[in-house]
Amino acid sequence: MRRMTPPELGVGIGWRPEIAGFVAALPGLRFTEVIAESVDADHPDPQLLALRERGVTVVPHGVRLSLGGAEPVRPERVALLADRAQLLEAPLVSEHIAFVRAGGLEAGHLLPVPRNRAALDVLADNIRRTTDALPVPLAVEPIAALFDWPDAEYDEAGFLTELLDRTDALLLLDVANVYANARNRGEDPLDLIERLPLERIAYCHVAGGDDREGVYHDTHSHPVPPEVFGLVRELCARHRPPGLMIERDGAYPSAAELRGELDALADAAGLPRVT
């Protein structure tokens, strides 16, 4: 098995065209992430390449591979991730523990897989097919789900631990997803964090959300709640991951507000500020 120590990344923020100027102006930034499928191989955004030139690590983050889909992963989608990793000289790529299509239909979103043996076998097989064709390690991210499948054979910690045991994938832990799922299931988010193999974390996502219809939605377009920064503190007290980053995907706030969130993240993690 090919395992490697994840590179040190520090505090970052997801690169999006709408905030490219803000990201470019962060003096201490060493790490960002870009939606892999949004990068045009022939005409990559010059602002993204400029970051790379400056020595900022740019991690391609896939959203359409469907690692948790019943079908074997499509080679051309894996090839896209491999290509973007090479284009951006990335030390790793990431994707989700989710399915995004079935029966010829696109979900347009990340959907949860059932936590049972059959889904574990499929996920492990799809991850192996992916890592076999990638030039760099793969980190997999557990998603925020608004519902669970019935008849689960594992709880989330058991499912993720076995999946990581059976593959050489790293973990992309989204702290906001941990918070969202725990809230929506009426569980304690620390229970999950304490049972995961934290040394396998490549980096972490942190994002905001909103209460709606009695459920917490991980929207990426609201402020990061204080409880999520609290969880970051708890996580880093146990094991500080190599990198942590803010994900913002809409209703972009002022630069001052974004800088405030980046500073709050750095302070919670005990890492240098990048602003």
Place this chain on the structure above:
Amino acid sequence: MSAPSDGGRAALAAAQERLLRALVAGAEAPDGFDRERLAVAARALLRKRAAGVARAWPRLAHGYGERWPEVFAEWAAARPTAGAWRDGWDFARAHRAALPPPAARELAGQECRWRYDGAADPRPRRGPALRRVPGGVVVGLLGRTAAFVRDAPRDR
């Protein structure tokens, strides 16, 4: 490590398709799921789609103002997505007679540049094209469009 059996993949495929049809195609919720939560998730997916279409078709969405997410969701609830660009186009075609003027010009602009029958992916138009819109016309040639409209801002 146990490789997934063909039967395991097939059963998972069927279960995932049933769930997805309930979420995006208006089908009945599969047994055992929390129906209320699935309905919440289906509405969240529709809001996300509406936001994606608003990015691909800004004038169309803007033409409906604050009602956009609701108007789009009502139309899209039982229609699985074909991607934001085609979703917006399909919506605009379905509402052609009642589109707000900026939305009508946006649709005309697209139709002057692309051929789209509502079924297959749009293809670029080769020859010139002309579309009537409220108060004027939109003309397309060589992948560019221009609007000639009384008392209205020119399209990009």
